[in-house]
Amino acid sequence: MKILFAASEAVPFVKTGGLADVIGSLPKELAGQGLDVRVILPKYEDIPARFTEQMETIATFTVRMGWRQQYCGILKLVHEGIPFYFIDNEMYYRRKGCYGYGDDAERFAFYCLAVLEALPHIGFMPDVIHCHDWQAGMIPVLYRVHYSWRDDYAELKTMMTVHNLKYQGVFGQEQFRDFFSLGDEHFGGYALEFSGGASFMKGGLLYSDLITTVSPTYAEEIQTPYYGEHMDGLLRSQKDRLYGIVNGIDYNELNPLTDPHLEVNYSDSxxxxxxxxxxxxxxxxxxxxxxxxxxxxxxxxxxxxxxxxxxxxxxxxxxxxxxxxxxxxxxxxxxxxxxxxxxxxxxxxxxxxxxxxxxxxxxxxxxxxxxxxxxxxxxxxxxxxxxxxxxxxxxxxxxxxxxxxxxxxxxxxxxxxxxxxxxxxxxxxxxxxxxxxxxxxxxxxxxxxxxxxxxDFSWRQSAEQYAALYEQLAYFPAAGDRE
The missing domain is CATH 3.40.50.2000 (Glycogen Phosphorylase B;)
Structure with missing residues (x-):
């Protein structure tokens, strides 16, 4: 199966939290189990030169964002056997850090649009786009609304993983209408509307084919008001397609017997x-x-x-x-x-x-x-x-x-x-x-x-659970047939 991870950060390129550790390590374990896994990220300024110097530009095209036509470049680097694609637009990503800017809605709107537009250009049409956290949350919405009717995209499925429900990508509804060319039917009632605005995260939860989060207990907790960040009702309504899979760690990278940072290496001494x-x-x-x-x-x-x-x-x-x-x-x-x-x-x-x-x-x-x-x-x-x-x-x-x-x-x-x-x-x-x-x-x-x-806290068992869900998605009807 062909799987594309869509996420906003990954070790070793750029990291602000645990999401980057997951995106940097889980694909390697999935690839070891026979899947064709690739990752697509924004090309941030903070990515070290030792990586950017190895990147190869493989495509350039324009992305339509409402009334705008924005440049998009795709660069590629194979790292530890995993192909990584980087979305290049200097207006959005040539700045320090990943998040916290006043135009984050536009920056990650562009990212979500660019991921879907890039697929024919990179010669990789995945069976599943696996979207991680709010920054990739509008990909399932855009796919369902604008791409699922196209023959070359028709069999694609989407999965949404919640790494931390507290961060929801809530912005003004007028921005969503503008950037994504969405009509009123996508905001009223059971749709993108959230706290008077609209939410990338809510879009991913509602429009994806399956939802996962990063532990079984958290999957239960977020269906309660205390942990649910005002989305507990929505998640209870989706509980039949919500799965909790605990994260692992990279046992090769994190090994006290070989860790070069330690004064003295050890195993059980x-x-x-x-x-x-x-x-x-x-x-x-x-x-x-x-x-x-x-x-x-x-x-x-x-x-x-x-x-x-x-x-x-x-x-x-x-x-x-x-x-x-x-x-x-x-x-x-x-x-x-x-x-x-x-x-x-x-x-x-x-x-x-x-x-x-x-x-x-x-x-x-x-x-x-x-x-x-x-x-x-x-x-x-x-x-x-x-x-x-x-x-x-x-x-x-x-x-x-x-x-x-x-x-x-x-x-x-x-x-x-x-x-x-x-x-x-x-x-x-x-x-x-x-x-x-x-x-x-x-x-x-x-x-x-x-x-x-x-x-055993390696990725092996968790990767097997993800692979089983990808296999399950293969038998879902195409998006157009589900409407």
């Missing part, structure tokens, strides 16, 4: 892992102590990640017999919180308000515990990487955290981490206290490591 902790303590200026548990947070410093809970009990957390290391950037409130904590407790906490991939790997390798007290977490990548590096996770039971981390049971010896159910600061504190206490029990820690090592 406690001694070698502790040597990484000592090196990390030395680098960060923390007291060298092999026996004190080191607790890590590598994340965006935003409300979603549970930082209001940490803020509420930070002095109690720092009174524990443990060291803390923070890596990430985000809201100034939390950046300042950790700078203050590092100044007040310099022997207990290292605050690294930056993003550094090499340091992140060293923190995964050097830490003993990894805290993710998220308010909501569609899947989460941090806990999967932490377990790959044998850093035991402490999580709130939500979304993919609930699906991938199983609470340690002292009676049975089963479990891969520590968890708490309620979004409550003291529930989190008590769970961290328990983890620190059990760290000092070598029998417990040996069991936890054995349980983690028995898990």
């Amino acid at each position: 406690a001694d070698l892992k502790r040597r990484n902790k000592v090196k990390l303590q030395e680098r960060l200026g923390l007291p060298v102590n092999r026996n004190a548990p080191m607790i890590a947070l590598v994340t965006r410093l935003v409300d979603q990640k549970g930082f209001p809970l940490i803020e509420r009990v930070i002095e109690e957390l720092l009174s524990l017999d443990a060291q803390w290391v923070i890596l990430g950037t985000g809201e100034p409130r939390y950046e300042q919180l950790f700078r203050w904590a590092a100044d007040r407790f310099p022997a207990k906490l290292s605050a690294n308000i930056t993003f550094d991939e090499a340091l992140a790997r060293q923190i995964y390798a050097g830490s003993d515990l990894f805290l993710m007290p998220s308010q909501f977490e569609p899947c989460g990548i941090g806990q999967l990487i932490a377990m790959r590096y044998l850093s035991v996770p402490i999580v709130r039971e939500t979304g993919g955290l609930k699906d991938t981390v199983f609470a340690y049971n002292e009676a049975t010896g089963k479990g891969t981490g520590f968890s708490f159910a309620h979004y409550n600061a003291h529930d989190m504190l008590h769970t961290v206290e328990r983890a620190v206490r059990l760290y000092n029990d070598p029998v417990v820690w040996k069991r936890l490591w054995a349980n983690i090592l028995a898990q």
Whole structure:
């Protein structure tokens, strides 16, 4: 089968979050299972020169956006066996960063139109366009309205994956009418209208053939008002075609036995892992102590990640017999919180308000515990990487955290981490206290490591589930026959 991933970012070209990790790794596993998988992205200015210098222009044409005729170039680069296509328009993409501009509606409207227009030019008509998050959400709408009647497009199917429902691509209805040449029938009632405007995400959910999201628990959660971001009713109505498939990680790229960023490579050696902790303590200026548990947070410093809970009990957390290391950037409130904590407790906490991939790997390798007290977490990548590096996770039971981390049971010896159910600061504190206490029990820690090592968080099983859905789509009637 031929699959085209449409997404706004992918490792190693450009990354703002976990979406990029998925798009950079899942296609390789699908290709290994025999599918012809390709990826199409915007050509951002931030893509490193070592990649742009290898790109080949394979097509140029114009894209009609309402009354506009816009230039579009398609460049191609094969990376690790996967063909990547890059949509080039300097007016939209020759600027720093991916998102956050006043014309984002127009930039990603152009992207969605260009993806569909590009197919004949690149000589690749997929069986399925797999659209990821709101930036690609209008592709299923445009296909259904403007392309499904064309013979060369007639058998194409679309899938929409929600990586984070909080981001919905809501803009003015007049922009949708203008950019996409859509009439009133696509806005009233059960259509694109949302909160007085219109939504890219809603379009993808309603007009695609199948919907997936990035964990089974999140698929259930987003059908409730608390997690549904005002789309819970819509998602309940679509529950028969909504699937949750947990994300994986690239086991070749994320491997403590071969990771070039580590001071000491290891697989299941406690001694070698502790040597990484000592090196990390030395680098960060923390007291060298092999026996004190080191607790890590590598994340965006935003409300979603549970930082209001940490803020509420930070002095109690720092009174524990443990060291803390923070890596990430985000809201100034939390950046300042950790700078203050590092100044007040310099022997207990290292605050690294930056993003550094090499340091992140060293923190995964050097830490003993990894805290993710998220308010909501569609899947989460941090806990999967932490377990790959044998850093035991402490999580709130939500979304993919609930699906991938199983609470340690002292009676049975089963479990891969520590968890708490309620979004409550003291529930989190008590769970961290328990983890620190059990760290000092070598029998417990040996069991936890054995349980983690028995898990498989590679993409293999998840890719098989995606492949099964693509196969299922092959038997769907063509769009024109469904009207």
